Amino acid sequence: MARQVDVPALVESARKGAPRAVARLISLVEDGSPALRDIMAALAPYTGHAHILGITGSPGVGKSTSTNALVTALRKQGKRVGVLAVDPSSPFSGGALLGDRVRMQDHALDPEVYIRSLASRGHLGGLSAATPQAMRVLDAAGCDVILVETVGVGQSEVEIVGMADTTLVLLAPGMGDGIQAAKAGILEIGDVFVVNKADREGADSTVRDIRHMISLGDRTEPHLWRPPVLKTIADRMEGVEDVLEGIDKHMAWMTEHGELDRRRRARAAQEIEAIVLAQLRARMGDLRGGHGIGDLAAAVVAGETDPYRAADDIVAALS
Amino acid sequence: MARQVDVPALVESARKGAPRAVARLISLVEDGSPALRDIMAALAPYTGHAHILGITGSPGVGKSTSTNALVTALRKQGKRVGVLAVDPSSPFSGGALLGDRVRMQDHALDPEVYIRSLASRGHLGGLSAATPQAMRVLDAAGCDVILVETVGVGQSEVEIVGMADTTLVLLAPGMGDGIQAAKAGILEIGDVFVVNKADREGADSTVRDIRHMISLGDRTEPHLWRPPVLKTIADRMEGVEDVLEGIDKHMAWMTEHGELDRRRRARAAQEIEAIVLAQLRARMGDLRGGHGIGDLAAAVVAGETDPYRAADDIVAALS
Known part of the structure; x- marks a missing residue:
């Protein structure tokens, strides 16, 4: 069983500057821990x-x-x-x-x-x-x-x-x-x-x-x-x-x-966009597992359709 | 006014091996011509x-x-x-x-x-x-x-x-x-x-x-x-x-x-996926223009939300 992460306690320690808490939080985000979202939400007010x-x-x-x-x-x-x-x-x-x-x-x-x-x-x-x-x-x-x-x-x-x-x-x-x-x-x-x-x-x-x-x-x-x-x-x-x-x-x-704000907003927008794309990619992976993309790819290889029409079908399925 | 592209005639010439038609088609796809989708659809049966x-x-x-x-x-x-x-x-x-x-x-x-x-x-x-x-x-x-x-x-x-x-x-x-x-x-x-x-x-x-x-x-x-x-x-x-x-x-x-088919299907799947992501990215760009991502990015910079919750909002808006 994975060790339960007490996110509020960890963030509280990190805010006080405890090096072990800081190190553990970085390890958790680096490893894509299931607690990642909770950690990010808990950190937001202090950034x-x-x-x-x-x-x-x-x-x-x-x-x-x-x-x-x-x-x-x-x-x-x-x-x-x-x-x-x-x-x-x-x-x-x-x-x-x-x-x-x-x-x-x-x-x-x-x-x-x-x-x-x-x-x-x-x-x-x-x-x-x-x-x-x-x-x-x-x-x-x-x-x-x-x-x-x-x-x-x-x-x-x-x-x-x-x-x-x-x-x-x-x-x-x-x-x-x-x-x-x-x-x-x-x-x-x-x-x-x-x-x-x-x-x-x-x-x-x-x-x-x-x-x-x-x-x-x-x-x-x-x-x-x-x-x-x-x-x-x-x-x-x-x-x-x-x-x-x-x-x-x-x-x-x-x-x-006003350049600081502009840069930070552009950075946040890029970051949001990257997360959105990662999520949509994961959904496509599910479609791929469920033969959605696989069948379309086979049709492209057979010359029955082209990648753009196939992509339209996927976008329709995602929406 | 952009020159109208006669896709069927161009593809027909290219199929007969006319170098100028081949060169023009590659230029069109490289430049992301509006005719790109028509070209790809017309080429599909011959690939x-x-x-x-x-x-x-x-x-x-x-x-x-x-x-x-x-x-x-x-x-x-x-x-x-x-x-x-x-x-x-x-x-x-x-x-x-x-x-x-x-x-x-x-x-x-x-x-x-x-x-x-x-x-x-x-x-x-x-x-x-x-x-x-x-x-x-x-x-x-x-x-x-x-x-x-x-x-x-x-x-x-x-x-x-x-x-x-x-x-x-x-x-x-x-x-x-x-x-x-x-x-x-x-x-x-x-x-x-x-x-x-x-x-x-x-x-x-x-x-x-x-x-x-x-x-x-x-x-x-x-x-x-x-x-x-x-x-x-x-x-x-x-x-x-x-x-x-x-x-x-x-x-x-x-x-x-069976490796040839496997490789070609994997390649087609990758290509479809890349087109889907490009389309979704373009839609996000529209959201960005409509202040969707911009407002969320400002909220992230202000510490009012985090990039993951912001991304959830965007995914919801796209679907």
């Missing part, structure tokens, strides 16, 4: 406080080191911090490649820092399907800032824009010149750009390149946010305070211009 | 003849050269051949990176060879959303074999399995040893493995590695297909006939064991 900070960048730019440095700087300000690290996983094995190794040991014993790795489990885009729910748990647990670190190449960088209030794009000298950044689509998604490993040759020209490319974009209207391009040496904590300042300025700008 | 051959492999293994060589060998057998080459594209620009450059000029003037590049247009997985429809056009145009070449890394290799009757995985010496292949998940998806550039050092050990890894898998039961591992030097046409023989054997095995 909306945390500033969601997405951190992305190509492998090798120092994402984990930078995340670690940001956590240190945020802790100095007395902030409670959550960290969600999303691992890539094989579409076949379903397992996380990096496993559950302890990340960021500097903060492992700090009760005001919640660190969690989420497996991406084949979810297209590199972010775990459970990421928004895990963010809600950390938000309700009183985190002031939640850092979502993606092992970001390509699609996941795109997806993180929908997840975060502020997206921080990390670069390293020589890896992220302007043209490459433009090709990778990261100019469009960054709210704050950080050139890490700034003691390396080429850091200033990378900064100039990125600034130049940004100035060529359509973000130069006075009411639009102009992303700062900053330099850090994260493993020596250099420049990290400036990054926090840039992030705070972006938050203030968003609040002033 | 099911072509053998769909997916070709995938990492960049640098010689995919285009191999596709070119296979077309040459198939033409020697008197087969009519279609080629769909799917280009990667930026999720932001929506444009094909490789553009519409002429591919495989060897066959550009052969009236029995239809070659077409499809842009992937940000569709997750690297295959164009129009790929199944374009395959139907080529199928109805009397192609005996349709080669679908993906610029395949990662997700698109997974997706091609659902699209093809037979999946050919290309490797090159030193790039595709067994462990790497296992990590990339390609052992599970290949029906035929080809080590191209077999004149290079390490070809035999790559073949041995792949054979060994396959023998360790769960594909050794007598009734299951045991994928051959072949060697080619595609740019010298060496070994290409053996590859065609391997492909034919796979087709014969599938037919004998």
